[in-house]
Amino acid sequence: MANPVGKLYSTDKSFESPGATMNIVVRQGPEIGPYIDDLARLRIEVFRAFPYLYEGSLDYEQTYLSTYASSPESLFVLAFDGNDVVGVSTGVPMDQETEAFQKPFIEGGWNPARIFYFGESVLLPRYRGQGIGVRFFEEREAYARQLGRFDHCCFCAVERPVDHPLRPADYVPLDIFWNRRGYIHQPQLRTEFSWRDVGEQEESAKPMSFWMKELR
Template identity: 55%
Template sequence: MNDSLTIRRLTGSDPALKACLPDLARLRIQVFRDFPYLYDGTVEYEETYLETYTRCPESIVVLVLNGERAVGATTGLPLDAETAEFQQPFLDAGHDPGRIFYCAESVLLPEYRGRGVYPRFFAEREGHARALGRFDLCTFCCVQRADNHPLRPADYVPLDRIWSKFGYVKHPELTTTYDWKDVNETQASPKPMVFWLKSLREAT
């Protein structure tokens, strides 16, 4: 990772975490506005959503800083601390959410991409999950958009190959929906999501 950037790692048991949530909210709203999420976020929603991390002592928030400015972040927490929308596909498939660590968002401002931050995000979350000692799997999910979506940029390239390189496998049988308002919508609507999994028990 570039020497000009530094990492700040916090967990849900850290009293300083709450003060970092506005930075995380700002990054989520800005980065997720782009395709494929097209998220038309609000500070009010973010304040409620992000409280999840302060309520779970085993959560992790990793901030990327340029000086004092947060320019990126990644988060994770045990799947059994997440909402029903994310747990239910695993319950239906016979998995124990208590044995799965959920890698939530990774957001990085465009001008800081290509500096080795994204692999660090995965390493930080997986390392945290392994250190907790009770998880068999890491998972994350991503939104599914039609190839002909009207807001899909001509040069858009999905991250599937990168995720596969990091050891994750797409599981089309594990799907859910999550509601948010797209930038071209007047109200929230359900968005299809698919999960990717990686074993935490394999050699590292």
């Protein structure tokens, strides 16, 4: 995928990638189309690790990503190393998400039309710890504020038991990072999604809970 002309944002940070040129690019609505395959590829690769353990398939990705492809206000924040997409962060208005995402909020008395939903942040491991994850959050929050009708941003995360057999000994949850970004866990806002774990033959339901931040 070629680095697009007329990018909206570029980093001024020198990343620890010898000879690499790193750029952050923002694309919205219909502009995200050329990058759907990049997101599918990265989701399959990155989410294979704990805690998602996602045994990805392109069929599932096409169904999942149709929400973003059909939304006029969807957002992709893309990290490029030269011409290669090495990370993607996504967002979409909650009232344009599927029923499974909206249901916990409606039942909890929240208005989905006032919430901007962050779909995922996927970044190849060798690019982590260089500020790109923070930039992903900053760009999505700025976009939600620019749209002008949202009170909160949110995302959901899978819940795995601390004694899960595939939990790496050096695994560090992202809770502290999310708290530093101003996100508060809302364990009462819960849903389930099904996918096939690595090494499993059948899909199984996974508990998910939401984190929220008030936009100011």
